[in-house]
Amino acid sequence: xxxxxxxxxxxxSALPTNRHxxxxxxxxxxxxxxxxxxxxxxxxxxRKTGLSWQKITHIFLTHAHGDHVFGLPGLxxxxxxxxRTAPLFVHGPSxxxxxxxxxxxxxxxxxxxxVHFEAVDASQHQCIFEDRSMEVWSLPLKHRLPCCGYLIRExxxxxxxRREMIDFYGIPTWAINNIKAGKDWTTPEGETIPHSRxxxxxxxxxxxxxxxxTMPVAEMAEWCQGVDLMYxxxxxxxxxxxxxxxxxxxxxxxxxAVAKAANVGRLMLGHFSARYEDEQVLLNEAKEVFENTxxxxxxxxxxx
Amino acid sequence: xxxxxxxxxxxxSALPTNRHxxxxxxxxxxxxxxxxxxxxxxxxxxRKTGLSWQKITHIFLTHAHGDHVFGLPGLxxxxxxxxRTAPLFVHGPSxxxxxxxxxxxxxxxxxxxxVHFEAVDASQHQCIFEDRSMEVWSLPLKHRLPCCGYLIRExxxxxxxRREMIDFYGIPTWAINNIKAGKDWTTPEGETIPHSRxxxxxxxxxxxxxxxxTMPVAEMAEWCQGVDLMYxxxxxxxxxxxxxxxxxxxxxxxxxAVAKAANVGRLMLGHFSARYEDEQVLLNEAKEVFENTxxxxxxxxxxx
Numbered sequence: 020x021x022x023x024x025x026x027x028x029x030x031x032s033a034l035p036t037n038r039h040x041x042x043x044x045x046x047x048x049x050x051x052x053x054x055x056x057x058x059x060x061x062x063x064x065x066r067k068t069g070l071s072w073q074k075i076t077h078i079f080l081t082h083a084h085g086d087h088v089f090g091l092p093g094l095x096x097x098x099x100x101x102x103r104t105a106p107l108f109v110h111g112p113s114x115x116x117x118x119x120x121x122x123x124x125x126x127x128x129x130x131x132x133x134v135h136f137e138a139v140d141a142s143q144h145q146c147i148f149e150d151r152s153m154e155v156w157s158l159p160l161k162h163r164l165p166c167c168g169y170l171i172r173e174x175x176x177x178x179x180x181r182r183e184m185i186d187f188y189g190i191p192t193w194a195i196n197n198i199k200a201g202k203d204w205t206t207p208e209g210e211t212i213p214h215s216r217x218x219x220x221x222x223x224x225x226x227x228x229x230x231x232x233t234m235p236v237a238e239m240a241e242w243c244q245g246v247d248l249m250y251x252x253x254x255x256x257x258x259x260x261x262x263x264x265x266x267x268x269x270x271x272x273x274x275x276a277v278a279k280a281a282n283v284g285r286l287m288l289g290h291f292s293a294r295y296e297d298e299q300v301l302l303n304e305a306k307e308v309f310e311n312t313x314x315x316x317x318x319x320x321x322x323x
Numbered sequence: 324x325x326x327x328x329x330x331x332x333x334x335x336s337a338l339p340t341n342r343h344x345x346x347x348x349x350x351x352x353x354x355x356x357x358x359x360x361x362x363x364x365x366x367x368x369x370r371k372t373g374l375s376w377q378k379i380t381h382i383f384l385t386h387a388h389g390d391h392v393f394g395l396p397g398l399x400x401x402x403x404x405x406x407r408t409a410p411l412f413v414h415g416p417s418x419x420x421x422x423x424x425x426x427x428x429x430x431x432x433x434x435x436x437x438v439h440f441e442a443v444d445a446s447q448h449q450c451i452f453e454d455r456s457m458e459v460w461s462l463p464l465k466h467r468l469p470c471c472g473y474l475i476r477e478x479x480x481x482x483x484x485r486r487e488m489i490d491f492y493g494i495p496t497w498a499i500n501n502i503k504a505g506k507d508w509t510t511p512e513g514e515t516i517p518h519s520r521x522x523x524x525x526x527x528x529x530x531x532x533x534x535x536x537t538m539p540v541a542e543m544a545e546w547c548q549g550v551d552l553m554y555x556x557x558x559x560x561x562x563x564x565x566x567x568x569x570x571x572x573x574x575x576x577x578x579x580a581v582a583k584a585a586n587v588g589r590l591m592l593g594h595f596s597a598r599y600e601d602e603q604v605l606l607n608e609a610k611e612v613f614e615n616t617x618x619x620x621x622x623x624x625x626x627x
Binding site (some may be wrong): 033034035037040059062063066082083085086089090092093096097101115121125126146166235 | 327337338339341363364365367370387388390393394395396397400401404405425429430490624
């Protein structure tokens with residue numbers, strides 16, 4: 020299986036605590052690094068992941084609240100100081116465009132790399148980026164301002180070659196790529212060996228959904244049906260459900276209900292309110308609804 | 324003696340390291356807190372000082388480089404979340420005005436307190452702020468853009484009452500404040516006791532100079548003559564003197580020469596380049612010129 024990891028840089032909410040940094044995650048998909056949100060201190064905590072700055076190709080921001088974006092100017096500056104030359108793509112609701120442009124104009128002039136802002140329509144569920152190995156889809160969220168989560172999904176890979184069949188038929192190396200791509204093999208004697216006998220099916224397509232800062236969204240059941248891992252904010256416990264409603268956040272139980280409706284593989288909770296010294300209460304409430312739940316924490320690496 | 328402490332929140336330079344945060348200091352003068360610069364992560368490291376957010380009255384920024392200001396938006400937001408109502412005054416070169424205004428407009432609307440930006444003419448040495456107990460003077464620095472340090476000086480206090488003389492003459496409590504303010508005392512028998520016999524001189528006026536991001540400035544010898552403590556950037560060792568020149572910074576030895584010319588009490592070095600795993604080389608080079616030198620480090624509290 021190729022790499023598909025999620026590293027938690029920060030999973031707190033707006034108020035700083037000794038336990039949590041503000042929101043930031045890194046998705047490492049086959050050594051391409053995607054950043055999800057970029058709270059203050061992200062560049063300082065980054066090095067604990069052991070990942071290389073230079074492999075960050077895209078940053079996906081969910082919304083224009085400081086605890087999700089105040090680390091971006093420092094990160095962009097530092098990559099410039101470190102000699103980055105590859106362009107960087109920052110995606111997010113258009114409400115963040117002036118923030119990125121202001122940062123570039125006032126603090127990052129004369130860098131050796133370019134930063135491109137790509138506006139995401141936070142009201143639409145659609146594919147906003149793809150390359151050879153993945154697609155990224157927007158997930159409209161319900162918060163106090165335009166906000167969207169992201170669904171990252173591998174593209175189907177090629178089938179696996181059955182080594183023993185290749186050896187049996189004496190198939191030369193040059194033919195392997197054709198077979199992987201779907202071709203049958205014809206032996207020198209004229210016998211046609213069907214592609215299906217020479218291969219096993221490709222790896223299952225894996226996916227990760229990042230749902231930060233939102234009230235429960237019913238459509239998530241359809242959009243994220245069967246994802247392997249869902250991160251869903253769980254700012255509050257049930258006792259503070261009125262706060263969740265007032266500030267457009269979710270309780271842990273609501274997050275679990277979303278995960279259950281979407282039949283996800285696992286649910287990771289985060290964006291914890293500073294009021295919880297111990298988030299076990301959140302975990303317990305969620306598990307009553309969806310058992311396969313765990314808590315995010317700084318430094319956690321989850322393999323999908 | 325009343326409180327006059329300097330707390331180091333961060334004393335690194337632009338590149339983040341595991342050892343240092345970017346520039347930020349707190350001056351605690353009689354329980355009024357002044358922030359000097361506000362690098363990224365300042366609000367996260369703040370709590371280690373044990374000081375109260377609400378006592379920050381003024382922030383003095385030296386210049387518009389990210390490692391000196393990227394922590395400001397988060398700090399302002401967090402104080403708002405924590406219910407601050409007292410106005411906050413942010414001083415700095417006019418190049419920072421749009422940064423503060425942008426932050427307020429895009430991320431800090433609807434807070435319960437006001438943030439006022441006060442432009443400082445970075446080319447002039449002048450008093451830019453005073454209250455009952457202190458004066459703050461700008462210190463024009465030589466960097467790659469408008470940049471100014473700050474000199475914080477106590478105002479002279481009142482003389483101390485000589486308790487034994489008060490008792491000897493039976494002077495009533497209601498007269499004490501007049502005597503402190505300079506009045507003589509006339510006994511019921513008509514004898515005049517001069518003020519000077521009833522008091523001892525006020526505490527010596529103390530001062531702190533913050534010189535961040537600058538080449539050596541000759542005028543500092545005059546502007547900072549005799550200050551108790553000077554913080555001076557020492558980004559490089561002598562071996563990297565060409566870098567200091569190129570990027571408009573100082574070597575540790577140059578910082579020491581400035582301190583010596585100004586006859587300061589003590590010199591604190593900071594703004595260390597990330598290349599020094601151990602800053603002892605900087606300390607050694609400075610001490611050859613000015614013995615009473617020490618290194619800043621995160622968490623250090625220096626009493627003046």
